[in-house]
Amino acid sequence: MPFRLPAMSERYTPLYFLAALGAGGLAVTFFLYLMFWIPHPGQSVPVFEDIAAAFAAGGLGVKAMIGLAYAGIAFFAVLHIRLLIWNLREYAGFRRTVAYSALRSGNAETQLLAVPLTLAMAINVGFILGLVFVPRLWSVVEYLFPLAMVAFLAVGGYAFLLLGDFFGRVLTKGGFDCARNNSFSQMLPAFALSMVAVGLSAPASMSVTPLTAGISYIASSFFMVSAVILGAVALFLGFRSMMEHGANEEAAPTLWVAIPIMTVLSIAMLRQSHGLHVHFADHAGAAESFTMLTNMVAVQVLFGLFGYVVLRRLGYFARYVWGDLRSPGSYALVCPGVALSVLLQFYLNKGLVEVGLLAKFSPAYWAITAVALVLQAASVWLVLRLNAKHFAARETAPRVAAAE
Template sequence: MIPAEAIKDRYSPLYFLATLGAGGLMVTFFMYLMFWVPHLNQPVPIFEDILAAFMAGGMALQAAIVVAAIGIAVFAYLLVRTLIWNLRAFSAYRTTEAYTQLRQSNAETQLMAVPLALAMGVNGAFIVGLVFVPGLWTVVEYLFPLALIAFAAIGYYALRIMADFYGRVMTDGGLDCSKNNSFAQVLPAFAMAMVGVGLTAPAAMSTVPLTVGVSFILSSFFIVSAVLLAVVNLVLGMRAMMEHGANAESAPTLLVIVPLVTVISIALLRQQHGLHTQFGVHGGGGENFSLLTTMLMIQLAITGLGLTVLNRFGYLGEYVTGAARSVGSYALVCPGVALSVMTQFWLNKGLVAVGLVAKFSVAYLLISAVAIALQVAMIWLVFKLNAKHLRSEDAVAPVPAE
């Protein structure tokens, strides 16, 4: 990997999306364990459940567990490695004139990639703990308040970034709407949602009403903020694109709604679970099926639009498999990961829950294969982009300010 200090003049905060992609792929492997390993005593599988399933399961389940464990370990390593590299590079970048210019441009919101990656890092650490640390569940109620503090601190950092940006553009102006012809400004909504979904984990898993209540309240703020930011910036971005055409290099941002929807959907499911277990609010499989189906259809519609534009620009042939380089290419990883995860939730928490599909039936395996195919494609994309952007110093191209 390129020495972080060597590229400070050519760095972009969007390189934190490399960390986000690694974390997202950890989640796709955790889905194997989440939905295929029995875990009757708690809402998520833990080390003891995984070990028991491996000892008692057939060859197919054992193979899935081994693949999941290896995948989580590999991408946890990649998450940590790219996060440390990014933090070092970002520290050097903050001393440059390029950073000063970014803080006065539309691209200032790229800084939200930092809390986005940090929140994914905390989520990744929790997954590693669940899968590899024996006895973690015996102390988990002590960990939930620490998790709330960690996510709240990251959320505060994100809010500071947004306060600087909106404080500047809403008092002094300066947002160049002609260069807002993408969904790049939706990135802050994604970051807010990632903080929000992290804050919902205690709501879904704690048995302490106060912890669940605090989790629900804090997470609701960030989820609502994410929705408001997304709606406003979708309208502004769509208007600019209809007037000026989409920005070819920023075209992958057209798909940012896809991971945003997955994250919000998981957050809402977690909140509903907490309300059910601690406050007597009873939902059912039908409600989850309705929610997840609606959200998945939104994702498919957005994916169709995004792929149409990407295809018209020839984006993949130019920036992924071709010679051109753009750090924005990392934004392609999140939608594929998000669709893989959403497909798993839709299948297991939706179709299976309402009895439309039997678990491990042919239909179940076919739909699971779709999720796995998306996962494999994103694994290829991550390694392709890392080889192109991070393995040699001359691979890092200058990043436009807008």
């Protein structure tokens, strides 16, 4: 990791939490190799023992795949933790600056939701690290699920405290600048709540205890509904402002924020559906999952095309990715590639294969997998490119706080 993480003080922005978020998301993409390509009977996710058995029995290709998955998970988990610790340290100092007070008085106050968003991702990354590196973890997992739910609820509670401050201010005193809301930056709260929801939904799918699964289902449903409502409001407000004023150049990557939201909500709904089937006699089958995933991928493709048109016309990639301009909002470009790669893997394995449209490990299966892997590789390159650009140079001040 050939870059340093400097002290920024007032030059810092909470959008740098998205750097840690993207690294955590990439760790998840490598975990999906193990999730979908090796058998894991007895539980819905692979654990250390499943991986060790597959490695011992597999050929050179299987061993290479597992080695790559482990290397990817380890590298990006360490990068995620490193960036998270740096962000928490910088954020603590930033809270004592005049810039922080200014942030709390404008549209960009919702940038603070990047903090619980990334904390929720950190819990998910920790769970993955436990699954793949800790032997016999599954023997105590029923004790870990309640602890994980408490952690996610704490993060969700923190998110609602931040939202309470924001909406309490703008809905009593006004001051929200609709003209400067010409992006989808106000959908960041919906992203944060949906990340909490997907974490809370895990016990619904994996726990063998009906009470744990039921509490997981109820809690995750609350955060899913909250994310959908806030996301819909922000979507229409942002679209209306863009139609009048054009898209904000630096915040243009937020036009793709719906893509990761759709991914985490889709996974949450799959987990909930599995829990209902196992514990509560609901017999929704593969066709229902296929339909839901098809619709979600369609939404992602639509927003992907829409965002690409705007970003290309603004020349965003030439200026902020390939060029010399730096904006912390550029890290918002990582999540859509990661999210689309993840959902394609779920769509392929839990949708197309489950309904019998494709045979697992057939040529068509690997062709679609290749698309997901290309998106993953592009996201890896983008993370490394942005990290070098933002942290390798001596002067790291962003031009403008992008979420405005």
